[in-house]
Amino acid sequence: MSNKKMITAALPYANGPVHIGHLAGVYIPADVYARFQRRSGKDVAFICGSDEHGIPITIRAKKEGVTPQNIVDKYHEIIKKSFSDLGISFDEYSRTTSQNHRETSQDFFKVLYEKGKFTEEVSEQYFDEQANEFLADRYIVGTCPNCGNENAYGDQCEKCGTTLSPSELINPKSMLSGNVPILKGTKNWYLPLNEYEDFLNEWIIEGHKDDWKTNVYGQVKSWLNDGLKPRAMTRDLNWGVPVPLPNAEGKVLYVWFDAPIGYISFTKEWAAKNGKDWKDYWQSEESDLVHFIGKDNIVFHCIIFPAMMKAHGNFKMPKNVPAFEFLNLENDKISTSRNWAVWAHEYVEEFPGQQDVLRYALLSSAPETKDNNFTWKDFQTKNNSELVGIFGNFINRVAVLIHKYYDGIIPEGNENADELNEITKAATEVESFLENYEFRNALTSMMNLARFGNQYLQIEEPWKTIKDNPEKAANSLFIAAQIAVGLAQICEPFLPFSAEKLQKMFNVSQLNWSDIKNKKILIKTGHQINESSLLFSKIEDDVIDFQIQKLENTKQSNKKTNPNANPMKDEIQFDDFTKIDLRTATILTAEKVKKADKLLKLTVDTGVDVRTVVSGIAESFTAEEVIGKQVMILLNLAPRKIRGIESQGMLLLTTKADGKLSFVTPDETVENGIEIG
Secondary structure (H helix, E strand, C coil): CCCCCEEEECCCCCCCCEEEEHHHHHHHHHHHHHHHHHCCEEEEECCCCCCCCCCHHHHHHHHHCCCHHHHHHHHHHHHHHHHCCCCCCCCEEEEECCCCHHHHHHHHHHHHHCCCCCCEEEEEEEEECCCEEECCCCCCCCEEECCCCCCEECCEECCCCCCCCCHEEEEEEEHHHHHHHCCEEEEEECHHHHHHHHHHHHHHHCCCCCCCCHHHHHHHEEEHHCCCCCCECCEECCCCEECCCCCCCCCCECHHHHHHHHHHHHHHHHHHHCCCCCCHCCCCCCCEEEEEEHHHHHHHHHHHHHHHHHCCCCCCCEECCCEECCCECEEEEEECCCCCCCCCHHHHHHHCCCCCHHHHHHHHHCCCCCEEEEEEHHHHHHHHHHHHHHHHHHHHHHHHHHHHHHCCEEECCCCHHHCCCCHHHHHHHHHHHHHHHCHHHHHHHHHHHHHHHHHHHHHHHHHHHHHCHHHHHHHHHHHHHHHHHCCCCCCCCCHHHHHHHHHHCCCCCCCCCCHHHCCCCCCCCECCCCCCCCCCCCCHHHHHHHHHHHHHHHHHHHHCCCCCCCCCCCCCCCCHHHCCCCEEEEEEEECCCCCCCEEEEEEEEECCCCCEECCCCCCCCCHHHHCCEEEEECCCCCCCCEEEEECCCCCCCEECCCCCCECCCCCCCCCCEEEEE
């Protein structure tokens, strides 16, 4: 087994924050694996960074009226802080807009170009004449040929999920100008993936049929069975890494060409800071490369990037690509556009000091081989019943009893007791499961040790035997202390913040994994432990209800046809509505109310009578322009004095997007006094 571990986590896209789907499907499992490998004595490089190129970023920038750089600067910092706050222990977290990344990806492209690995092809692409630029697929909208959705993108219909090409859209239009685009020829550089089919079949289909996850293997096999086609590695855009060739102005590297090269460029940055050679991790047979990704990235990491590295010739292939499936939220697909998500940065703010609770809940629901589901009620149960009720309860009992009976000093006990084998068993199981990327099973093995500890204390009852059999009580608490320290060591990859608290509580240092497995005694007789504190705290119903209500508010907001509309007012009964007397009316005269900038005094013909109404419309209308206006009036509103003038009714108006008022009026002139309703 190789001593070096080159571990990468999919680059998060810097056009929004990180949510629990990202955490459960990539970053927390990758962190657990990296932490475990470090504890096992491996030379680990755990690398990631923000993916800052591509169309969605430019679309967001245009929508917000800022530059793409503004967008990526904002979200890079939010994402980086979220990872740090949740204990994701990257050795390097960088970004693809760095100068180092630009040079590395351009050098990579030039190597392939000089080796003749690309083909140059001229193809017709949609072009916006008014904007004077070629349109990426996401800048083209039209009618979906599959479901009739009139707002389908050029690459996918988000209503029915069908993958599309721009040429398939009915009535395509440019998102930049709204005009109908034309087809125009443009040259790009293609990587002929079909030339790498034999290599990919031999390396993956034959070489990894027994050790890669079935969801990854199956998807790759399906792609290869369908036959691969050349794929453009450049794009006609103005945001990205410029193509490093003469006469390539206005062209950038395809985002899925430059993004995975980020793993290499970021490793270079880390190696330079730490006096290492990056090539030892990417080009040496002594290194294992492992990519942690979501299932939507399988084709890029198992077909396109390996083909790129094979074409280059100086890189080794990944040992494994343990892609995860998707995590749903409250039985619905997580969606950033619909704000249907639990955002990492918001969780950290709303659950201070409870990072490990989220790590535990997401690991226990990790979508390893199929989509899984996160609910707030399940999150609460996992915390209250498992972390508090099992893990925390055991630790607290051990520490409290040792302080109570032995002043915090570990008593004497049997150093060859059979119960101590449970620590070795748990450490061995966790190791085996993590080496095979089975994170849920590894977490269960860790928790089973806590369960065993609780059961052991219940059977031994040292709080009773301390009176009539103090030697037995001492032995049972000696053994319980070993189990507690075993948990403090074994839980670290999963619950790093709790492990740190536990190691301080028991006054021990972090051990390497072989010591946990092989040492019978993890804390010696006579060792002084520190004061105990609660490891986990119960999460009450009102906290969970608040989170559920947040999602319900999101659901209701998503139903709005006008996102700026205010929420509905309190419900009324039909009988209340029948009391309202709405009538058509005409404004006869109008004048400003003295010393009141907003008020007009109006004389209104209601068909029933002529009356005075004071209305706060002077900032939207002059007195002259409202005379003769037919309006709607609430006739039976009780009179009230405004600035000494009795106002007899209220006119119906609404507020436009620009903040100006607008009268609610009939479509055509009708008699005054007509009832409405």
